[in-house]
Amino acid sequence: MQAVIFDVDGTLVDSEKDGHRVASNLAFEEFGLPYRWDVGPYGNLLETTGGQQRLHRYLEGEGMGQSERDELVPRLHARKTELFRELVAAGRVAPRPGVEALLDDIERAGVRLAVATTGSRAWVEPLLQRLFGLDRFFPVITGDEAPVRKPDPSAYLQALDGLGLAPSDVVVVEDSANGLVAARAAGLACVVVVNDYTADHPLDGAALVVDTFEGLDLATLEHALSTADTDV
Numbered sequence: 001m002q003a004v005i006f007d008v009d010g011t012l013v014d015s016e017k018d019g020h021r022v023a024s025n026l027a028f029e030e031f032g033l034p035y036r037w038d039v040g041p042y043g044n045l046l047e048t049t050g051g052q053q054r055l056h057r058y059l060e061g062e063g064m065g066q067s068e069r070d071e072l073v074p075r076l077h078a079r080k081t082e083l084f085r086e087l088v089a090a091g092r093v094a095p096r097p098g099v100e101a102l103l104d105d106i107e108r109a110g111v112r113l114a115v116a117t118t119g120s121r122a123w124v125e126p127l128l129q130r131l132f133g134l135d136r137f138f139p140v141i142t143g144d145e146a147p148v149r150k151p152d153p154s155a156y157l158q159a160l161d162g163l164g165l166a167p168s169d170v171v172v173v174e175d176s177a178n179g180l181v182a183a184r185a186a187g188l189a190c191v192v193v194v195n196d197y198t199a200d201h202p203l204d205g206a207a208l209v210v211d212t213f214e215g216l217d218l219a220t221l222e223h224a225l226s227t228a229d230t231d232v
Ligand code: XBP
Pocket: 007, 008, 009, 010, 020, 048, 049, 050, 051, 052, 116, 117, 118, 119, 120, 143, 150, 179
């Protein structure tokens, strides 16, 4: 194994419940909109990857027409992104327990770190910089470079291309079914570390499924890669 590609939301960081959801509600309030995303129902909205795509799907469900959404969603999402950056800067978004120890374990062995996320670069870079150190990860592929979002494999294919490695030398760490499908469609073995929002996701084809990073080390990832069936 020569590299590990990490997902961000729900994987490196616990960013959905206390991050994107909270920032979205603050943006709704600022815009004088009556919508609020509660903790439970937000889990269903996560089936749609991409913040703008998720807003469109939700507002369409609330009966808002296409033209009104096309005008409102980019402004609402831009404000949500600013508010999310402020939550990160205020320390309200934290790494999942055990992630930092795993990153150190991987780096000590000279194995490379990369990122492939659906999220927007405008918040991804400051978050990685504040919590981990941005230059530990190369490449960092975001929704800006891969607009067709997971479960489409393009983010992982771009990360693999940036690493210049063969799929058999790389393992992915994800938190969700959409991420698992994207990694496998890119021909990559995928370890899934579920969270409260993804524990019930269908995860067939995962090389390994666990519910915490605590105790997840390099040797476990290497074993998962060596036993993985990457045939899609
Ligand atoms: C999960 C996503 C993202 C975030 C919101 O990303 O679906 O869209 O929820 O970020 P990941 P944006 O692939 O890291 O799990 O609002 O910037 O899209």
